[in-house]
Amino acid sequence: MFNNLRKRWRAGVVAIAALGLGLGAVVHTQGASAATWPSATGTVKLTATKAVSGTLDGGLKRYVGSGALGTGSQDEGQDPLFTLADGATLKNVIIGSPAADGVHCLGSCTISNVWWENVGEDAATFKGGSSAKYTVTGGGAKGADDKVFQHNGGGTLTVSGFAVSDFGKLYRSCGNCKTQYKRAVVLKNIEVTAPGSSLVGINSNFGDTATFSGITVIGDSSKKISICVTYKGNKTGAEPTKVATYKASTGGDGTNCKFTSANITYK
Template sequence: MFKNLRKRWRTGVVAIAALGLGLGAVVHTQGASAATWPTATGTVKLTATKAVSGTLDGGLKRYVGSGALGTGDQDEGQDPMFTLADGATLKNVIIGSPAADGVHCLGSCTISNVWWENVGEDAATFKGGSSAKYTVSGGGAKGADDKVLQHNGGGTLTVSGFAVADFGKLYRSCGNCSTQYKRAVVLKNIEVTAPGSSLVGINSNFGDTATFSGVTIVGDSGKKISICVTYKGNNTGAEPTKVAAYKGSTGGDGTNCKFTAANVTYK
């Protein structure tokens, strides 16, 4: 309930600010990142999921959901704004509010310079097989009550040059999917702006790994944000069990959570 209230409040702030600044301006919500967010070159309304094969260059237009895609809350099972076929690329896109379930990668994919102004259910979900390779380069996301990047399939996700602010988890390896995999995530040159709960959640019992370098955290003087949290995942749909949490000041375990204190800078 409180998450949805928070989401509605934030969506209202975005809408009011947009009226005052004009549709071409990028609105910063509470806890906005220090990254330079782009200005939208126009607005495109999607009433149904847009399928992408090959490359879609959005020219930094703002895409917003309407009709069946018109929700920006945390309800499960929403349709995505975009589905990317195996090998597809989505680039130079601003996803506004409401954002539904963001982007779904059905196989290997590239997401480049994509910005989520107010994350809906999730920003992006990765669904490929065990050999899939996903790349998220540049861009950023803010206003995520829960997850930003959701990894339901297998393979390796590499995230670089990405900014995240006002979020729950930046990345989560699915803790209770009916089909489970050994998953890997690599985060390089990530800018994190508080508030937030954790950067990564992985399932140590399935052999997941998370590797970090060049993480900068802004506005977290109490060092409350966990860098890496391990869970005991399952394939029954039950809530996964938390095993351990590693902070930036201590480093990881070197096995599943691969980072040292030197990989994390606080500002």
């Protein structure tokens, strides 16, 4: 209930501000980062999931859900705005609100200069096999009540030059999928703006790893945002059990959570 009310409040703020500032204006919600967000060159409404093979260059148009995709809630099982086939690239896209379940990568994929103005269920979900390579370069995301990046398949996700603000978790390795993998995430040159809960949640019992470098945290003087949280994942659908939490002051464990205090800068 609270999450849905929060989403509707954000959507109302964006809509009201857009009327006064014009369609191309970018509205910064609470916790907006210091990153420079692009202005939309137009708006495209999607009533059904758009399948991408090869490369889709959106020309910085704003894509929003409509009809069956017209929800900005945290409800599970929503359809995505985009599905990326193995090897596909999505670039120069602004995903507005409602965003449904964002982007699904069905195999290896590249997401470049994609901006989520108000994350729906998740910004992107990665579903490839154990050898899949996913790359997110540039872009940013705001307003994720829960997760930004959800890793359900296997393989390695590398995120670089990305900005995130007002979020729950930047990355979560699925804690209770029926098929589990050893997953890896690499975060490089990430700008994090409070409020937020944690950057990464991984399953230490399945051998997941998270590697951090060049992390800048803005507006978190009390250092509440956790850098890396480990869980005991399962295949039964049960809620995973938290194992350990690592902050910038402690550094990681060097095995699953790979960072030192030198990798985290506060502003």
